[in-house]
Amino acid sequence: MKATDIAAPDYFHRVVDCQWACPAHTPVPEYIRLIAQGRYGDAYLINWKSNVFPGILGRTCDRPCEPACRRGRVEEGNGEKPEPVAICRLKRVAADYKDDIRARLPRPAAARNGKRVALIGAGPSSLTVARDLAPLGYEVVLFDGDARAGGMIRTQIPRFRLPEAVIDEEVGYVLDLGVDFRAGQRIDSLTQLLRENYDAVFVGTGAPRGRDLDIPGRREAAANIHIGIDWLSSVSFGHIDRIGRRVIVLGGGNTAMDCCRSSRRLGGEDVKVVVRSGFDEMKASPWEKEDAMHEGIPILNFMVPKAFTHEHGKLTGVLFEKVAAQYDDRGRRQLLPTGEPDVHLPCDDVLVAIGQENAFPWIERDLGIEFDKWGMPVVDKVTLRSTHPRVFFGGDAAFGPKNIIWAVAHGHEAAVSIDKLCHGEDLHQRPAPGVSLTSQKMGIHEWSYDNAVSGDVRYRVPMKENRIALKDIKVEVELGFDPKLAFAEAQRCLNCDVQTVFTPKLCIECDACVDICPMDCINFTDNGDEPALRQRLRAPADDPEQALYVSDALKITGHVMVKDEDVCLHCGLCAERCPTGAWDMQKFYLEMTHAGPGCRNKRREANPLPA
Amino acid sequence: MTYLAKPKLHHPGLDKNTLGYTRRDYEGAISTLCAGCGHDSISAAIIQACFELELPPHRIAKLSGIGCSSKTPTYFLGSSHGFNSVHGRMPSVLTGANLANRDLIYLGVSGDGDSASIGFGQFAHSLRRGVNMVYIVENNGVYGLTKGQFSATADKGSKSKKGAINADAPIDLVAMALQLGASFVARGFSGDKTQLVPLIKAALLHPGAAFLDVLSPCVAFNNHPGSTKSYDYVREHNEAVNYLDFITPRSEITAQYPPGSVEEVMQHDGSVVRLRKLHADYDPHDRIAAMSYLQQHQIAGEVVTGLLYVDPQPDELHAHLNTVDMPFNQLAESELCPGSAALQKFNAALR
Ligand SMILES: Cc1cc2nc3c(=O)[nH]c(=O)nc-3n(C[C@H](O)[C@H](O)[C@H](O)COP(=O)(O)OP(=O)(O)OC[C@H]3O[C@@H](n4cnc5c(N)ncnc54)[C@H](O)[C@@H]3O)c2cc1C
Ligand SMILES: Cc1ncc(C[n+]2csc(CCOP(=O)(O)OP(=O)(O)O)c2C)c(N)n1
Ligand code: SF4
Ligand code: SF4
Ligand code: SF4
Ligand SMILES: [Mg+2]
Numbered sequence: 001m002k003a004t005d006i007a008a009p010d011y012f013h014r015v016v017d018c019q020w021a022c023p024a025h026t027p028v029p030e031y032i033r034l035i036a037q038g039r040y041g042d043a044y045l046i047n048w049k050s051n052v053f054p055g056i057l058g059r060t061c062d063r064p065c066e067p068a069c070r071r072g073r074v075e076e077g078n079g080e081k082p083e084p085v086a087i088c089r090l091k092r093v094a095a096d097y098k099d100d101i102r103a104r105l106p107r108p109a110a111a112r113n114g115k116r117v118a119l120i121g122a123g124p125s126s127l128t129v130a131r132d133l134a135p136l137g138y139e140v141v142l143f144d145g146d147a148r149a150g151g152m153i154r155t156q157i158p159r160f161r162l163p164e165a166v167i168d169e170e171v172g173y174v175l176d177l178g179v180d181f182r183a184g185q186r187i188d189s190l191t192q193l194l195r196e197n198y199d200a201v202f203v204g205t206g207a208p209r210g211r212d213l214d215i216p217g218r219r220e221a222a223a224n225i226h227i228g229i230d231w232l233s234s235v236s237f238g239h240i241d242r243i244g245r246r247v248i249v250l251g252g253g254n255t256a257m258d259c260c261r262s263s264r265r266l267g268g269e270d271v272k273v274v275v276r277s278g279f280d281e282m283k284a285s286p287w288e289k290e291d292a293m294h295e296g297i298p299i300l301n302f303m304v305p306k307a308f309t310h311e312h313g314k315l316t317g318v319l320f321e322k323v324a325a326q327y328d329d330r331g332r333r334q335l336l337p338t339g340e341p342d343v344h345l346p347c348d349d350v351l352v353a354i355g356q357e358n359a360f361p362w363i364e365r366d367l368g369i370e371f372d373k374w375g376m377p378v379v380d381k382v383t384l385r386s387t388h389p390r391v392f393f394g395g396d397a398a399f400g401p402k403n404i405i406w407a408v409a410h411g412h413e414a415a416v417s418i419d420k421l422c423h424g425e426d427l428h429q430r431p432a433p434g435v436s437l438t439s440q441k442m443g444i445h446e447w448s449y450d451n452a453v454s455g456d457v458r459y460r461v462p463m464k465e466n467r468i469a470l471k472d473i474k475v476e477v478e479l480g481f482d483p484k485l486a487f488a489e490a491q492r493c494l495n496c497d498v499q500t501v502f503t504p505k506l507c508i509e510c511d512a513c514v515d516i517c518p519m520d521c522i523n524f525t526d527n528g529d530e531p532a533l534r535q536r537l538r539a540p541a542d543d544p545e546q547a548l549y550v551s552d553a554l555k556i557t558g559h560v561m562v563k564d565e566d567v568c569l570h571c572g573l574c575a576e577r578c579p580t581g582a583w584d585m586q587k588f589y590l591e592m593t594h595a596g597p598g599c600r601n602k603r604r605e606a607n608p609l610p611a
Numbered sequence: 612m613t614y615l616a617k618p619k620l621h622h623p624g625l626d627k628n629t630l631g632y633t634r635r636d637y638e639g640a641i642s643t644l645c646a647g648c649g650h651d652s653i654s655a656a657i658i659q660a661c662f663e664l665e666l667p668p669h670r671i672a673k674l675s676g677i678g679c680s681s682k683t684p685t686y687f688l689g690s691s692h693g694f695n696s697v698h699g700r701m702p703s704v705l706t707g708a709n710l711a712n713r714d715l716i717y718l719g720v721s722g723d724g725d726s727a728s729i730g731f732g733q734f735a736h737s738l739r740r741g742v743n744m745v746y747i748v749e750n751n752g753v754y755g756l757t758k759g760q761f762s763a764t765a766d767k768g769s770k771s772k773k774g775a776i777n778a779d780a781p782i783d784l785v786a787m788a789l790q791l792g793a794s795f796v797a798r799g800f801s802g803d804k805t806q807l808v809p810l811i812k813a814a815l816l817h818p819g820a821a822f823l824d825v826l827s828p829c830v831a832f833n834n835h836p837g838s839t840k841s842y843d844y845v846r847e848h849n850e851a852v853n854y855l856d857f858i859t860p861r862s863e864i865t866a867q868y869p870p871g872s873v874e875e876v877m878q879h880d881g882s883v884v885r886l887r888k889l890h891a892d893y894d895p896h897d898r899i900a901a902m903s904y905l906q907q908h909q910i911a912g913e914v915v916t917g918l919l920y921v922d923p924q925p926d927e928l929h930a931h932l933n934t935v936d937m938p939f940n941q942l943a944e945s946e947l948c949p950g951s952a953a954l955q956k957f958n959a960a961l962r
Pocket of ligand 6: 678680722723724749750751752753754755762
């Protein structure tokens with residue numbers, strides 16, 4: 001193999017599994033260390049800069065970082081149940097325990113730069129664009145049909161998961177940057193808006209339409225059949241505060257989980273979730289399913305709704321066909337009827353939570369914005385620009401329903417594009433992230449990070465008892481980690497950003513690092529091609545997604561150092577044992593480049609010097 | 612922060628042997644030796660060898676003298692018996708233990724100072740008596756623990772860290788062991804575990820006095836230019852006569868070798884040592900030839916490594932003494948004490 005180019009920002013970035021997996025690339029281990037040190041405000045600001053909504057995300061994030069977290073891999077084969085670090089809930093700790101950080105946030109721009117940007121929809125994607133552009137002097141006009149900003153964060157996510165005060169605070173930080181928020185102003189025609197000569201328009205209108213279920217009885221029993229997301233927003237606005245005693249929720253995603261748990265709080269005593277697919281294939285995150293079941297909500301799988309039953313125009317229940325998963329020769333799953341008799345489940349109300357759709361009735365099709373055959377705008381994945389030079393899309397409106405953190409990531413990238421557009425630059429020349437690599441060595445066996453590896457298993461977040469939690473939809477269920485628990489959980493983080501950096505010319509091949517490494521990561525061996533090399537290391541390196549770090553040939557033996565990054569603990573023992581300092585532990589800090597001077601191309605002198 | 616305990620976490624795919632132990636289960640406390648000390652690599656090789664041989668840790672006794680090398684038994688086989696004796700006295704303590712309980716596997720760990728200076732006599736007598744043991748000298752050419760004075764194995768003309776030249780002739784412990792009748796003699800290098808681990812395994816199963824000299828650079832005091840026991844010097848002058856694959860009766864032979872390059876040595880217990888010869892004319896069964904080969908190459912400045920001599924039919928101290936099979940420490944008083952009638956008869960014979 002060729003020697004690894006550790007100067008390429010991606011190499012060490014990938015080693016920080018959580019940061020790599022995070023759509024916004026939040027520097028996770030850095031903020032976790034700050035939490036361990038009790039520096040909550042600093043931890044909050046790192047998050048705020050990167051993901052804009054630490055308090056909100058710390059309660060609700062889809063947390064793609066956690067399945068990626070190395071801790072889950074290194075605990076494999078070592079204990080009962082391997083678990084990642086509770087990255088998401090640690091973020092909440094930073095938000096909960098920070099001091100007043102307002103003075104440390106950017107201020108509204110002192111002077112305007114003369115550029116005007118319209119943002120349609122005040123969800124997390126638009127708010128991120130606003131956060132990035134307003135302090136730069138852009139005139140940011142933010143439209144939403146609703147009276148308050150936040151988008152689905154405010155209208156969909158139930159209060160028992162996310163208190164209103166947290167939304168107000170973090171949405172407020174953005175609006176306070178001098179954003180012109182036009183509350184209650186729905187955009188009904190993009191043509192008209194474009195006539196107002198904005199330099200750029202960002203569409204962050206989400207995926208607002210809940211899918212319906214057109215089976216017999218739907219019309220007759222309509223009074224007691226509700227579309228999940230419409231029902232949730234009505235609950236959120238306080239238009240609905242009751243539901244029947246027996247509730248059936250159809251669907252297996254997170255919306256279904258919010259529907260059933262909300263029902264439990266609004267008078268639903270016998271609430272069931274019924275899903276077509278199997279339990280493991282459900283779209284809902286494992287923790288959402290756990291939380292629902294913890295509240296006494298059974299989840300019934302492999303049942304396909306066939307008809308709503310009704311009597312005298314009133315819903316009486318739902319009829320289901322039982323199915324089983326069958327795999328065809330190409331490994332595709334099909335749900336086939338088992339032939340068992342249909343099951344009738346009686347109920348008073350049904351919530352249909354089987355998916356969301358985009359809808360753009362207000363975008364005229366003659367504007368030069370192309371739509372594909374599914375009615376989705378054609379959007380460049382990198383620049384987020386549509387086929388109209390000044391119109392950008394982000395969040396759920398761009399590629400269909402995702403989640404908050406993706407909306408934020410889109411927002412940042414769209415802001416970069418808009419900033420470049422307004423400076424006459426090529427949108428495809430994206431700015432490199434800011435990276436630094438700093439030795440952590442302080443003494444012979446002293447590092448500026450805590451390199452001891454905790455053996456603790458993941459800590460559970462304390463919860464309010466069901467007895468209290470189910471009484472009031474506004475009572476937050478999770479209590480959050482207290483500082484002591486937060487410290488213990490933070491210590492489980494392996495500091496994957498503190499990289500093992502190898503300098504071949506210093507190596508004397510004494511094998512000390514090989515011998516001490518608890519995870520058998522390090523090898524000195526003859527070079528070879530990657531697949532062969534992966535098989536003949538001390539421990540086979542079976543995951544091709546995890547890089548091998550290969551050095552140049554060593555001077556006397558001609559061997560190369562090969563390190564499998566997969567399960568390295570970043571414990572620094574290799575560096576402690578290295579007599580020559582060939583190994584060093586160096587902190588890799590990567591920050592995404594957001595809109596602003598840093599994202600723009602290095603300029604050639606505008607005016608040549610006078611002759 | 613000082614030394615951390617080595618984290619308990621291990622690679623998810625770490626193998627277990629048939630006893631249910633991983634290699635990590637054969638480790639000891641975390642080493643306090645200097646970073647990069649060759650001795651730590653030898654500890655790792657011992658751990659690997661015992662794991663691969665599937666030795667039950669409680670059937671092993673590790674004994675040592677004084678020195679950095681003699682400290683190492685703390686750092687491996689944490690669940691085995693251990694005795695850290697006084698300087699140069701490992702061999703006599705080991706001999707005594709072996710006499711008292713012949714059932715254990717004895718692993719003597721010593722240094723070049725411990726064995727070639729103060730313990731030279733003990734070293735010699737334990738080998739000539741054929742004590743069933745593995746005697747490892749972790750040879751760095753200096754007294755590491757007392758800050759790097761030349762030891763008796765330092766080569767004449769080699770240079771100390773401060774620049775002093777050694778004027779004394781060296782003792783070659785391998786040559787001594789051959790002469791003293793050790794039935795297994797080998798030399799290894801801490802920086803080459805491919806060679807070292809099988810040597811240790813073969814020595815552990817050898818039913819007689821097995822001597823292993825392992826060059827083990829002292830990074831603190833003897834790893835500079837001018838030293839003949841540095842990593843670089845040993846690598847550049849290593850003259851390996853063979854590599855061996857230690858093969859137990861159970862394991863299959865899978866590797867392919869060119870004809871004539873392999874020799875199989877059947878051991879007493881039915882296990883097979885398979886030698887991959889690097890020098891076609893080297894015969895590890897010829898004690899005299901081994902001695903002269905060694906000396907010729909030593910004069911040329913080469914460090915001969917590998918399995919240098921093995922007697923496939925060794926005998927050992929218990930056979931010489933005609934002791935009973937049952938370990939002494941398991942014999943009851945009735946078996947140990949013949950009774951007063953027998954005593955009177957014996958006494959009468961001397962009157
Ligand atoms: C029930 C439910 C629970 C969820 N839970 C989570 C969770 O726990 N974690 C998570 O990460 N994600 C969750 N999501 C998904 C998440 O809410 C969305 O992915 C995210 O809010 C999308 O952000 P966005 O910026 O695309 O816009 P949205 O949040 O969808 O906001 C769009 C905004 O645009 C406004 N708007 C639409 N059309 C117009 C128009 N023509 N003119 C003016 N304004 C308009 C709307 O009023 C709305 O305020 C959940 C979604 C649902 C439905
Ligand atoms: C009776 C006695 N004499 C002298 C000493 C001092 N002493 C301690 S270790 C040592 C030499 C150790 O050298 P070696 O066996 O080569 O071990 P190394 O540290 O090099 O591994 C000496 C002379 C002692 N501890 N006891
Ligand atoms: S252990 Fe810490 S740094 Fe490593 S992936 Fe998990 S959270 Fe990120
Ligand atoms: S930091 Fe070094 S010693 Fe620790 S697990 Fe990683 S490679 Fe091994
Ligand atoms: S002084 Fe030398 S022999 Fe002793 S621990 Fe240090 S390197 Fe090893
Ligand atoms: Mg010594």
